[in-house]
Amino acid sequence: VYVDDYFAVMYDQYFDDVYRYIYVKTGDKWDAEDIVSETFRKAYEKFVFLQEETNHKAWLMTIARNTIIDYYRKKKGVLVGENMELYLTPVPFVDPLEESDELECLRKSLHHLPKEEMEIVNLRYFTDLKFKEIAAMLKKLDDSIRVKSNRITKKIGLLIKKCLGEAQ
């Protein structure tokens, strides 16, 4: 019962972030929901073995990331790695009927980012992870993630500006 109580707290706290992380990465609502369910099932099975000092959110996102890879490997029979990206259409937040030019340009700009940069954007802004948590997940130094994230923000700003036709 205690395990279930602790798991329930983690579930309630992080469900939305896990959902958004997976949805942004896959761009497909149905696939995303299958993967979200599978992620929490795996997390539930492993939760009892979790070390007390482990960062729960970073741990959950790592399970989510691995579950996405497993899901597409099974579903599409594709090789894991670069090829998997061909099957994903990420960044699904814009509804063309109601979005502003700025949001549409943001979406287009995100499509121009390399995979690694998009992962940092997803973890930082869509998943709301701290630099420290992103660094732990990606096995990098905190400062390195902070510097990269700042550079990516500037890059996105330039891309949006260009998209809006403001570039000189």
Place this chain on the structure above:
Amino acid sequence: MNDEKVEHLLREARNKIYVNEELKTKLRRSLIKK
């Protein structure tokens, strides 16, 4: 476009992704048996 504006847009985009509350409730019930 400045950094603050970009961050604001990214957060706005995040809020445009609506979580499926029905899935959240159903899955919670199926995992946590109490």
